[in-house]
Amino acid sequence: MNLEHLTLLAGQAVQETATFIRAETGRVQAGQIEEKFLNGLVSYVDRTAEEMLVERLSNLLPEAAFITEEETVAQQNAELQWIIDPLDGTTNFLYGLPHFSVSVGLKAGDDLVLGIVxxxxxxxxxYAWQGGGAWCNGQPIRVSSRAEMRQALISTGFPYHNFSRADEWFAALREFMAEGRGARRFGSAALDLAWVAAGRFDVFFEYGLNSWDVAAGAVLVREAGGYATDFSGGGDFIEKKEMLACNEGVFEKALKVVRENFGG
Known part of the structure; x- marks a missing residue:
C-alpha cells in the first residue's frame, strides 16, 4: 500500500467535502438541528459530509471498514479501518464561529498510518502518513522547538457533556496556566492537534475524546516530531479516551502535570 499516494487521493475526497461544508455555512435552520446528547449537536451537514467521505474512501479502499461519528455506515472492525469525523466543531459551525474541520484517519492493524485534518x-x-513527515498545503510542518513550559502555549477542550473528571481537568488546567504562556480553547480537537503539529500550540490535553477526534491528529503530531500519548505516557489514548500531545522539549513536564492530576 502506497501511503503517500493514498493520502493524496484521500485528501481530494476531504477537499470536496470541505467545499460542501463551506457552501452550507450559515444556511442551517434551527429546525434542522438535533441534539444527540447533552450539548452534542448535529445537522444534515454532518451526515451528508460523512456520506460523501464514505462513498469516496470506499472507492479508494473497498476492503476497509469504517468508524464514523454519525454512523451513516455500518461500524465494523477490519484490518484496514477509516476513522472519520465529518465535521469536528459542529457547534462552532452552527453558531457561525469560523473554526471547524474535517478529520480522516486510517488504521492498519494496531497502527494509525494516515491522517488528514x-x-x-x-x-x-x-496531512501526514507513516514515515512521510507532516505537511500543510504542500509545505512541511514541524512541532515547535520551545523547551520551557514558561514559553508554552496550551490548548485544551472544556468538558461539555462528560463531567466525570472535571475536577482533575480544572486542576491540570490551573497548573498549566500558572506555568505556561497561556491557555486556549477553540472547540475542535482535530485542529488543536494539527496546530500542535504545525508548532502553533506546544501542548494539547483533553479527556472524553472519541477515536474520530484524535486518530488523524495523532498521526500529524507524531510525523511532525511530537508526542501523542495517553495521560500515562503510553499509546492507549483511543481506549482511554484521553490525549496529551506536545513537542519534545516540554513533553516530560506536561506529562508530569497530567499524570499527577489525572492519576495516570
Missing amino acids: HHVPQDEMF
Whole structure:
C-alpha cells in the first residue's frame, strides 16, 4: 500500500467535502438541528459530509471498514479501518464561529498510518502518513522547538457533556496556566492537534475524546516530531479516551502535570 499516494487521493475526497461544508455555512435552520446528547449537536451537514467521505474512501479502499461519528455506515472492525469525523466543531459551525474541520484517519492493524485534518474556513489541509513527515498545503510542518513550559502555549477542550473528571481537568488546567504562556480553547480537537503539529500550540490535553477526534491528529503530531500519548505516557489514548500531545522539549513536564492530576 502506497501511503503517500493514498493520502493524496484521500485528501481530494476531504477537499470536496470541505467545499460542501463551506457552501452550507450559515444556511442551517434551527429546525434542522438535533441534539444527540447533552450539548452534542448535529445537522444534515454532518451526515451528508460523512456520506460523501464514505462513498469516496470506499472507492479508494473497498476492503476497509469504517468508524464514523454519525454512523451513516455500518461500524465494523477490519484490518484496514477509516476513522472519520465529518465535521469536528459542529457547534462552532452552527453558531457561525469560523473554526471547524474535517478529520480522516486510517488504521492498519494496531497502527494509525494516515491522517488528514482540513481547517474548512481557512482552507488549510494538514496531512501526514507513516514515515512521510507532516505537511500543510504542500509545505512541511514541524512541532515547535520551545523547551520551557514558561514559553508554552496550551490548548485544551472544556468538558461539555462528560463531567466525570472535571475536577482533575480544572486542576491540570490551573497548573498549566500558572506555568505556561497561556491557555486556549477553540472547540475542535482535530485542529488543536494539527496546530500542535504545525508548532502553533506546544501542548494539547483533553479527556472524553472519541477515536474520530484524535486518530488523524495523532498521526500529524507524531510525523511532525511530537508526542501523542495517553495521560500515562503510553499509546492507549483511543481506549482511554484521553490525549496529551506536545513537542519534545516540554513533553516530560506536561506529562508530569497530567499524570499527577489525572492519576495516570
